[in-house]
Amino acid sequence: MKKVVIEVCLGTSCHLLGAQDLMAYLERVPKDWKELIDVRGTTCLHHCGKGPNISVNGTIYTGMTPDKLQDVLSDLIEAAE
Amino acid sequence: MSQITEVVKLRRKVLTEVARLTFNDQLKEEVGSILTTVVTEDGPRYRCCVHKERAVLRGRIDLALSRPMSESLADAAEKAVAGEVAADMPIINVIDEACDQCPIDKFIVTDACRNCIAHHCIASCPKKAITVHQNRAYIDKTKCVECGLCKKACPYGAIIEISRPCERACDLGAIKAGQDRKAVIDYDRCVQCGACKTACPFGAIGERSYIVQLIQQMKQGKKVVAMVAPAFVGQFGVKVTAGQLFSALQKLGFHDVYEVALGADMVTLEETHEFIESVPSQRNYMTTSCCPAFVGMIEKHLPDLQSHVSSTVSPMVATGRVVKHEVEGAVTVFIGPCTAKKVEASKYTDAVDYVLTYEELAAMFVGAGINVTEMPDNGYAPKSSRHGAIFARAGGVLESVVETATEKGLADRLNAQRCDGLANCKQQLILMKAGKSDINFMEGMACSGGCVGGPGTLTDPRVTGKLVDNYAKTSETMLAEQNDRAQQELKQTKMHRNHN
Structure with missing residues (x-):
């Protein structure tokens, strides 16, 4: 399976609304998931104010929380299996 | 945070x-x-x-x-x-x-209650507040005085103590x-x-x-000067450099940016001097004075010990006085992790005009449409010593004073201890007051982990504590003594709260 590309916006607006919690979550995902994802930081995804924002394989998600991110990832990974 | x-x-x-x-x-x-x-x-x-x-x-x-x-x-x-x-x-x-x-009763009987035969809870209650209802112990709130004896008495640990989060x-x-x-x-x-x-x-x-109020000062074209406290490292993102942050501050409308680490170097030198002069000749121990909540606690809760607090002003006040001296008509703004600094600033109107937390500054950046992560690095390199930079984390002030005294060959004069968290500080102070501790120099920080653990921060103190140390290592000089600028400013700045 091709790796899931996750871009986390670390711009000031998203930082203020909790982007670091998403990064912290992505650092502690289970090992078998870790091999399936490619985490990158970015400075802006152009949806400021609705953050924290991420892009998963090019799709933008706003207002993310670690819980919502987990749902997005498990859907993608399960679909691939 | x-x-x-x-x-x-x-x-x-x-x-x-x-x-x-x-x-x-x-x-x-x-x-x-x-x-x-x-x-x-x-x-x-x-x-x-x-x-x-x-x-x-x-x-x-x-x-x-x-x-x-x-x-x-x-x-x-x-x-x-x-x-x-x-x-x-x-x-x-x-x-x-x-x-x-929050409708919280302090002591609650949980499902773990087995309605045993011994009923230690009933026996332990001095107010006869406990009876058995529906096969379980019941605490009558009108009689309970919240002494906690029942909790201690229950062999199942079935009675728990809870409190409101703010009170705790x-x-x-x-x-x-x-x-x-x-x-x-x-x-x-x-x-x-x-x-x-x-x-x-x-x-x-x-x-x-x-x-x-602050944005209005900027709009009126005043020379608003930012004084950035040492805990700033990593607050706006792990990879954001000092140079990027300082560019962003200037874009936001600040006339100039100073690191409060300059004042911290001055405080290190002055506080070491004060210690050597006054302990043990005038007092048997001295505490630091840079944390306003710690100093406030001594004023309000242990007023007898006020004479043991260093009379050296805080790095914020020292830096504010330098800026006021150097920049005519400056409006000084302390930017840090602290809410208690807002109270301290109101007592030193000659040095500090406004106080912002990192959280408030980040909100201002976003409100002004400034993304710090996309700002150019203006090439800023830390001008103060490693000592000034490590004031941001617990143990930093102590380390700075001890190393400064060591340089003077006076290391054996100090028996130092650091405390963070107000409860820990208070406990240590009470021991010292009672003569049950031979500590003669104490660093007191109200927040756990020191300033990086403050209520106005944006990041996890476990991360920023390390980043502060990494940044400190890039300082031009390692010791406050080697900071010529701080030595120079010390000669012309009022550094004491009560005298001089």
């Missing part, structure tokens, strides 16, 4: 909107719009209805404007834009509307449930450390902010 909860997001959204409207000269006309932009018609999300959410939000807006909740929003906005600050309003306030009146967070017993169960702060005991603000899961405790 460890986790960005919905409560934290709400507070930050309010600050950001207030800053945005002020930058756009729309605050007076548009302040009411915040009520509908932050709490949308999709709600309610947190409370019973959108009306309740908006009533709470009103309280948050008032605090962001530094105006009392009795004023109408339009009046409050107009006065804030005119630069007015409510004079006799504390920094930390309970937002009455937001307080959920306050090491000084300054916040209690009032008559209607809403939280009330006893300002004779409170040192405005902000621990309750961080702890309340309903976001019912807030701090007043000066962002509007």
Whole structure:
């Protein structure tokens, strides 16, 4: 399976609304998931104010929380299996 | 700040909107719009209805404007834009509307109760408040005096003690449930450390902010100078450099940027000198004085020990005096992790005009459309010593003073101890007062982990504590003594609170 590309916006607006919690979550995902994802930081995804924002394989998600991110990832990974 | 909860997001959204409207000269006309932009018609999300959410939000807006909740929003906005600050309003306030009146009984019998035969709980209760109902022990709240003996007596641990998060967070017993169960702060005991603000899961405790008044000063073309406290490293993102942050500050409207590490170097030198001069000849121990909540605790809770607190001013005040001396007509703004600094600044109006937290500054950046991560690095390299930089984390002040004394060949004079967290500090002070400790130099920090653990921070202190040390290593000089600038400024700056 091709790796899931996750871009986390670390711009000031998203930082203020909790982007670091998403990064912290992505650092502690289970090992078998870790091999399936490619985490990158970015400075802006152009949806400021609705953050924290991420892009998963090019799709933008706003207002993310670690819980919502987990749902997005498990859907993608399960679909691939 | 460890986790960005919905409560934290709400507070930050309010600050950001207030800053945005002020930058756009729309605050007076548009302040009411915040009520509908932050709490949308999709709600309610947190409370019973959108009306309740908006009533709470009103309280948050008032605090962001530094105006009392009795004023109408339009009046409050107009006065804030005119630069007015409510004079006799504390920094930390309970937002009455937001307080959920947590109906918490201190001692509760849980499902683990087996209705045993021994009934140690009943036997232990001095008020005969415990009886058995429906096959389980029952505590009569009208008789219970919350002594906790039943909890200790139960062999199953079936009786638990719980308390309101604000009460548990306050090491000084300054916040209690009032008559209607809403939280009330006893300002004779409170040192405005902000621990309750961080702890309340309903976001019912807030701090007043000066962002509007400050933005107005910038708009009037005043020379507004930023004094950035050493805990800034990593606050705006792990990879954000000092040079990027300082570029962003200038873009925001600051005339110049100083690192408070300069004042910290001056304090290291002065405090070491003061220690050598006064201990043991005039007093048997001395404490640091840079944490205003720690100093406030001694003033309010252990007033007999005030003569043991170093009379050296804090790095904030020292830096403020340098700036006022160097930049004519400067409006000085301390930017740090601390709410208690807002109180301290009000006592040193010759040195500090405004105090911002990192959280408030980030909200101003967002409100002004500035993304710090996209700013160019202006090539700034730390000008102060490693000592000045490590003031940001617990143990930093102590290390600086000990190393300075060691350089002078006086290492054996010091028997030093550091404490962080107000309860730990208080305990150590009581030991010293009773003569049960041979410590003669104590560093006291109200926040766990030191300044990086402050209530106005944006990041996990476990991360930023390390980043502070990495940044400190890049300093031009390792020791405060080697900072020629600090040595020079020391000669012409008033460094003491009471004398000189």
